[in-house]
Amino acid sequence: MLLEIRKYGDPVLETPCETVADFGSAALKQLADNMFETMYANKGVGLAAPQVGVLKRLTVIDVSAGERPEAKLVLVNPEIVSREGDQLGEEGCLSIPGFREDVRRSMKVRVRAFDVDGNAFEVEGDELLARAFQHEIDHLHGVLFLKHLSPLKRDLIRRKISKLVKAGEW
Numbered sequence: 305m306l307l308e309i310r311k312y313g314d315p316v317l318e319t320p321c322e323t324v325a326d327f328g329s330a331a332l333k334q335l336a337d338n339m340f341e342t343m344y345a346n347k348g349v350g351l352a353a354p355q356v357g358v359l360k361r362l363t364v365i366d367v368s369a370g371e372r373p374e375a376k377l378v379l380v381n382p383e384i385v386s387r388e389g390d391q392l393g394e395e396g397c398l399s400i401p402g403f404r405e406d407v408r409r410s411m412k413v414r415v416r417a418f419d420v421d422g423n424a425f426e427v428e429g430d431e432l433l434a435r436a437f438q439h440e441i442d443h444l445h446g447v448l449f450l451k452h453l454s455p456l457k458r459d460l461i462r463r464k465i466s467k468l469v470k471a472g473e474w
């Protein structure tokens with residue numbers, strides 16, 4: 305089932321999420337499935353639960369955009385356990401459509417998480433995957449990529465979005 309993606313301005317995007325406790329539940333599995341479907345339909349490589357209005361620490365990622373089944377990742381209650389290096393690269397967000405900006409991130413990160421059944425695992429990624437981990441885990445803390453931009457750039461984007469809102473185009 306396709307879910308509605310919340311856009312910048314919706315307070316749900318800037319609210320920290322709650323830890324998931326209902327491991328193994330049909331609702332949790334359904335949420336992850338629906339999030340994958342919604343992410344692929346919108347050509348994204350990552351989607352976090354608050355982006356579909358659910359304040360739970362769950363995110364789905366697939367940097368292969370559906371090309372490689374093994375690239376599909378569901379991260380429940382994820383935490384970054386280590387970071388290395390840095391990278392500067394363009395980033396966008398399905399909740400802030402039409403805006404892409406360079407964001408500085410760690411080059412390589414290691415994440416500890418659980419699957420939907422509650423099995424703990426660790427996964428490491430660099431470059432785009434590391435960027436996706438950091439971007440999506442930020443969402444779970446109520447943080448959008450705009451927070452990593454200079455105040456000047458951030459205000460410019462906010463003003464452009466305000467105009468779109470007033471014009472009924474957001």
Ligand code: NI
Nearest residue numbers: 396397398399
């Ligand atoms: Ni995002």
